[in-house]
Amino acid sequence: MYDLPWRGGLMAPLFLSLMLAPLASACGHAEGQVDVVLPQEPVPERTAHALRETLPRMRTLRATVAAVDPVRISAQTAGRVLRLGVDVGDRVERGQLLGVLESSSLASAVTSARSQLSLAESQATRAENLHSRGALPDAALDARRTQLTQAQAQLRAARSMLGYSRLRAPSEGVVQERLLSPGDLATPGAVVLTLYDEDKLWLEAQVPTQDITRVRLGSVVHYRVGDHEGEGTVAEVSPLQDPRSRTVRVRVRLEGADAYPGAFGTLTYETGEQERISVPNEAIVRVGQLTMVRVREEDGYHRRSVRLGERRDERVEVLAGLTGGEEVALP
Numbered sequence: 001m002y003d004l005p006w007r008g009g010l011m012a013p014l015f016l017s018l019m020l021a022p023l024a025s026a027c028g029h030a031e032g033q034v035d036v037v038l039p040q041e042p043v044p045e046r047t048a049h050a051l052r053e054t055l056p057r058m059r060t061l062r063a064t065v066a067a068v069d070p071v072r073i074s075a076q077t078a079g080r081v082l083r084l085g086v087d088v089g090d091r092v093e094r095g096q097l098l099g100v101l102e103s104s105s106l107a108s109a110v111t112s113a114r115s116q117l118s119l120a121e122s123q124a125t126r127a128e129n130l131h132s133r134g135a136l137p138d139a140a141l142d143a144r145r146t147q148l149t150q151a152q153a154q155l156r157a158a159r160s161m162l163g164y165s166r167l168r169a170p171s172e173g174v175v176q177e178r179l180l181s182p183g184d185l186a187t188p189g190a191v192v193l194t195l196y197d198e199d200k201l202w203l204e205a206q207v208p209t210q211d212i213t214r215v216r217l218g219s220v221v222h223y224r225v226g227d228h229e230g231e232g233t234v235a236e237v238s239p240l241q242d243p244r245s246r247t248v249r250v251r252v253r254l255e256g257a258d259a260y261p262g263a264f265g266t267l268t269y270e271t272g273e274q275e276r277i278s279v280p281n282e283a284i285v286r287v288g289q290l291t292m293v294r295v296r297e298e299d300g301y302h303r304r305s306v307r308l309g310e311r312r313d314e315r316v317e318v319l320a321g322l323t324g325g326e327e328v329a330l331p
Helices: 011-026 102-133 138-163
Strands: 046-049 051-065 071-074 079-084 095-102 166-168 173-178 191-196 203-207 218-226 228-242 249-251 266-281 285-286 290-298 300-305 306-314 315-320 326-329
Touching: 079 191, 095 191, 102 138, 203 228, 203 266, 266 326
Parallel strands: none
Antiparallel strands: 046 326, 051 203, 051 266, 071 191, 079 095, 095 166, 173 191, 203 249, 218 228, 218 266, 228 249, 266 315, 285 290, 290 300, 290 326, 306 315
8 A cells, every 4th residue: 555645644634524524514404315515605696495385296197099989880791801992090071982892792682683673563564454454353463562562672672782882981080990901801790990080089097096086077187198288177987997906097088189099198187285395496506416406504505415306387396405494596
């Protein structure tokens, strides 16, 4: 070990006193504070006070944008998908043709029904002529008329089934999902496309059961979706509780948000009150990775390490390092 020129001399007590001075000063603060007291700072021209105030306690939850009553367009008949003219995100108008299913068998059914109707019409006409001359009893005429009515009904049904092979938009909207592709086999009841209304969206979140009294039906909460923020009304509170997460699904109406189903958002609401100590943002001094404020002590201003919390407007919360009421220096 190298010998220092001042080792054991007069410099040793001075060095020891400098090392112990911060520790002695730190012992004078409240328990739980994380203090690092540095040498005295110059007297500032401007000062402010650390405020202790009562503020609302807020909770922010993750949420997801969902469509209100999405329209599901299902196949009404069996057949392969021949063509889909829209994709996810496309806007469609009411009555617009969206896709076509295979319809060769349905077209054949229409042709057959037409032939049956033509035969029934000719037989009914001949029966009318014979009946008018008294050559055909009333019962036979009624039978021919019944056959004609049945043939007409069969043709209408065949045409209706043929119409089911063409998928049309029941209302205007935006394509949300395309569940089948050309070549896929569609069965009766299978959903091919879903549409949603851009003006009818809500935000879904799972709210802890202990907060449900704070998020009632009709209450107003703050939401954020992308760059859009606003106030929304709770439109639905599920009566069912998730037994695993102990949460309840809550839905909030979105007003004027440029969003789409599946987008990420947040819901924020008040859960109570809390005391908070805060200082102006400009009072914070950063030294490396430390955050500090210059606090007035009995012998002048000294830097003190603090732990920060949430920033709100022009002030920042101090979680540790101050007790409230201290005078702090401003630049």
